[in-house]
Amino acid sequence: MAVKVKIPSPLQRLTEGKEEVEGKPGTVIGLLNDLEAKFPGIGERLSEGGKIRRFVNIYVNEEDIRFLKAEQTEVKDGDEVSIVPAIAGGCEPPREGVANLLFVENH
Amino acid sequence: MQALSIPKAIIDEMVAHAKGAYPKEACGILSGSGDAVEKLHRMRNADLSSTTYMMHPDEQLNVMRDIEKDGKKMLAIYHSHPASPAYPSQIDINRAFFPGTDYENFPGTAYVIIGLAEGGPEIKAFLLIGKAGIREITIVPV
Numbered sequence: 227m228a229v230k231v232k233i234p235s236p237l238q239r240l241t242e243g244k245e246e247v248e249g250k251p252g253t254v255i256g257l258l259n260d261l262e263a264k265f266p267g268i269g270e271r272l273s274e275g276g277k278i279r280r281f282v283n284i285y286v287n288e289e290d291i292r293f294l295k296a297e298q299t300e301v302k303d304g305d306e307v308s309i310v311p312a313i314a315g316g317c318e319p320p321r322e323g324v325a326n327l328l329f330v331e332n333h
Numbered sequence: 334m335q336a337l338s339i340p341k342a343i344i345d346e347m348v349a350h351a352k353g354a355y356p357k358e359a360c361g362i363l364s365g366s367g368d369a370v371e372k373l374h375r376m377r378n379a380d381l382s383s384t385t386y387m388m389h390p391d392e393q394l395n396v397m398r399d400i401e402k403d404g405k406k407m408l409a410i411y412h413s414h415p416a417s418p419a420y421p422s423q424i425d426i427n428r429a430f431f432p433g434t435d436y437e438n439f440p441g442t443a444y445v446i447i448g449l450a451e452g453g454p455e456i457k458a459f460l461l462i463g464k465a466g467i468r469e470i471t472i473v474p475v
């Protein structure tokens with residue numbers, strides 16, 4: 227029994243379309259480094275300089291690792307790690323010039 | 334998805350949520366089947382801000398799991414613009430894609446914005462496809 231890792235849709239193109247892959251027990255950051263070895267490119271999407279990127283939520287058994295030991299959170303066989311993009315946004319108006327690049331189609 | 338049908342009671346609840354959170358941004362999830370919204374999930378804005386929102390991470394996972402367990406889909410993500418029109422901001426666009434990529438975070442999920450600027454509330458729905466691609470879709474009140 228390994229660690230189950232749930233991959234979000236936008237990263238499934240890096241895991242050959244797989245929604246779930248096997249992870250290595252140890253720490254979260256160790257698991258991510260191991261994933262990078264198996265699925266090149268996935269590591270840099272998830273972390274930078276050993277830190278999880280902003281707006282990427284990582285859960286161990288449904289608990290956000292920010293409230294555990296962050297990157298050093300322990301994962302063991304049978305645990306489930308879920309990688310989920312944060313749902314976020316805001317309301318600052320588009321910067322000058324950006325609006326011109328937008329493709330707008332009304333129905 | 335060309336249109337999103339939303340029960341009037343849910344539209345009213347979104348507006349009430351947006352007004353209740355004012356001047357902070359409100360956020361939530363609409364779930365259902367096909368193009369038909371059936372349920373509103375109010376979410377906590379972890380940012381407690383009037384210019385940004387981020388769903389509370391634990392709440393987000395729980396609600397996404399509940400929707401999946403019910404055999405439903407996350408059809409839309411809603412949030413309010415306390416003082417600006419119901420149109421995606423640059424921040425909305427940036428955060429709709431996985432960090433550093435142009436891969437949509439939630440393919441097929443619409444973004445509903447409740448604009449509370451003067452003359453509001455106005456409610457519009459959009460799909461954010463590919464970097465900086467905004468497509469408005471019709472909201473059909475039912």
Ligand SMILES: [Zn+2]
Pocket residue numbers: 315316317412413414420421422425446
């Ligand atoms: Zn916004």
